[in-house]
Amino acid sequence: MVGGSVPVFDEIILSTALMNQVISFDEVSGILVCQAGCVLEKLSQFVQERNFIMPLDLGAKGSCHIGGNVATNAGGLRFLRYGSLRGTVLGLEVVLADGTILNCLTSLRKDNTGYDLKQLFIGSEGTLGIITAVSILCPPQPKAVNVAFLGCPGFAEVLQTFTTCKGMLGEILSAFEFMDAECMQLVGQHLHLASPVQDSPFYILVETSGSNAGHDAEKLGSFLEQALSSGLVTDGTMATDHRKVQALWALRERITEALSHDGYVYKYDISLPVERFYDLVIDLRARLGLQAKHVVGYGHLAGYHVSNPHTRPVSRGWQPAPERDRGGLQRGAAGGPGALRVCLDGRAAGQR
Ligand SMILES: Cc1cc2nc3c(=O)[nH]c(=O)nc-3n(C[C@H](O)[C@H](O)[C@H](O)COP(=O)(O)OP(=O)(O)OC[C@H]3O[C@@H](n4cnc5c(N)ncnc54)[C@H](O)[C@@H]3O)c2cc1C
Numbered sequence: 117m118v119g120g121s122v123p124v125f126d127e128i129i130l131s132t133a134l135m136n137q138v139i140s141f142d143e144v145s146g147i148l149v150c151q152a153g154c155v156l157e158k159l160s161q162f163v164q165e166r167n168f169i170m171p172l173d174l175g176a177k178g179s180c181h182i183g184g185n186v187a188t189n190a191g192g193l194r195f196l197r198y199g200s201l202r203g204t205v206l207g208l209e210v211v212l213a214d215g216t217i218l219n220c221l222t223s224l225r226k227d228n229t230g231y232d233l234k235q236l237f238i239g240s241e242g243t244l245g246i247i248t249a250v251s252i253l254c255p256p257q258p259k260a261v262n263v264a265f266l267g268c269p270g271f272a273e274v275l276q277t278f279t280t281c282k283g284m285l286g287e288i289l290s291a292f293e294f295m296d297a298e299c300m301q302l303v304g305q306h307l308h309l310a311s312p313v314q315d316s317p318f319y320i321l322v323e324t325s326g327s328n329a330g331h332d333a334e335k336l337g338s339f340l341e342q343a344l345s346s347g348l349v350t351d352g353t354m355a356t357d358h359r360k361v362q363a364l365w366a367l368r369e370r371i372t373e374a375l376s377h378d379g380y381v382y383k384y385d386i387s388l389p390v391e392r393f394y395d396l397v398i399d400l401r402a403r404l405g406l407q408a409k410h411v412v413g414y415g416h417l418a419g420y421h422v423s424n425p426h427t428r429p430v431s432r433g434w435q436p437a438p439e440r441d442r443g444g445l446q447r448g449a450a451g452g453p454g455a456l457r458v459c460l461d462g463r464a465a466g467q468r
Contacts, residue, residue: 121184130246132183138162139249140223146254147206147223152183152247168254171198175369183247189239193369195416197290197325198255201238207251208234212244223251258290258325260332263361264340267316267351268294271394274318277348278390278417281322284339288332291323293368295414296397300367302410306377307370312363313351320349321368329356371414379409390417 123129132153139149146168150159157177160170172185174192184190186208189201198204207222220234237244268274274294281292297317303309313319322339326332333356343349355361375381388396397413404411 149251171204209249210245260329264322264354266320266349267313268318288324288326290325293321298412302374306374312353
């Protein structure tokens with residue numbers, strides 16, 4: 117989806133699509149052991165039938181494999197609640213370049229026996245070996261899911277809303293996503309999805325997942341009241357019904373698809389201190405000028421200091437970077453496999 121597997125030189129191409137079997141699932145602990153070619157969405161369905169969920173969910177769920185997810189250390193929409201694959205992957209089986217099978221396929225949540233070798237392969241993008249099986253911890257399926265979609269007057273207010281949200285929703289907060297007005301314009305133009313709130317410079321999607329529908333809705337309601345009365349958000353709507361929840365999520369999940377309809381997309385997933393993230397979008401717009409049809413920013417605000425939002429310039433056609441741009445925005449080995457390093461007052465972090 118982001119060109120991570122596009123062969124450009126002399127790579128070896130393997131398909132793990134036939135390695136698509138669930139090996140075991142423990143309905144007490146929620147530990148799933150499966151082959152690396154299982155499609156994420158199929159695994160989600162499998163565990164949901166047993167009242168669990170996968171700890172990650174991505175726009176690409178219908179086609180991506182769990183082995184690819186682990187190899188890219190994909191974060192996704194549940195990152196805020198369940199953390200990174202570095203925590204939820206319990207074990208891996210990997211085949212090394214010389215054919216050695218490395219069996220670290222433990223299904224123990226606590227395993228203090230020496231080095232944690234599996235961590236080397238999480239995010240290694242196939243450079244150290246082929247992941248052939250994965251053991252992963254699945255959380256219980258939440259009984260109640262509520263979603264609120266809000267309009268926000270500025271990025272500073274997006275951040276303040278996030279702080280308020282964490283304070284008021286605490287343990288039931290499961291997602292906090294933002295998108296800018298250009299994203300909304302593009303999902304409207306290309307996918308005919310309408311905004312459920314009045315036009316705003318930014319939009320926020322807040323999801324809660326808990327065990328008591330009434331209690332969770334009440335908490336979300338109080339948060340909305342507080343956010344609206346303090347002017348942090350200017351408009352909002354809430355959904356508890358599954359169909360409406362899906363419709364609100366579609367506005368966020370289908371941004372990538374809308375961008376693909378709009379032109380050639382240069383995708384950068386960048387981790388930066390949250391308070392500086394949107395400066396990057398503004399700077400890129402100024403720097404690219406008419407070379408880009410759109411520069412959009414959206415993503416999840418995860419954790420306390422860094423975010424993993426997506427900056428997506430869309431151009432009218434492919435162009436090599438002008439010489440003067442190469443120093444500021446460079447892809448390459450210095451940042452590790454597939455890493456992108458962005459110079460922003462020396463405070464940029466590696467991507468993912
Ligand atoms: C560095 C990176 C980070 C990403 N982070 C996110 C994210 O946070 N959220 C999100 O929604 N999407 C993310 N993506 C998009 C990502 O492509 C998909 O989300 C998905 O996880 C990839 O799965 P896939 O099966 O399509 O893998 P592919 O696109 O086929 O492969 C992706 C990379 O993983 C390697 N790989 C695939 N399978 C294996 C295996 N079995 N063993 C070893 N290596 C393997 C490939 O060689 C390639 O380098 C990221 C992509 C990259 C490249």
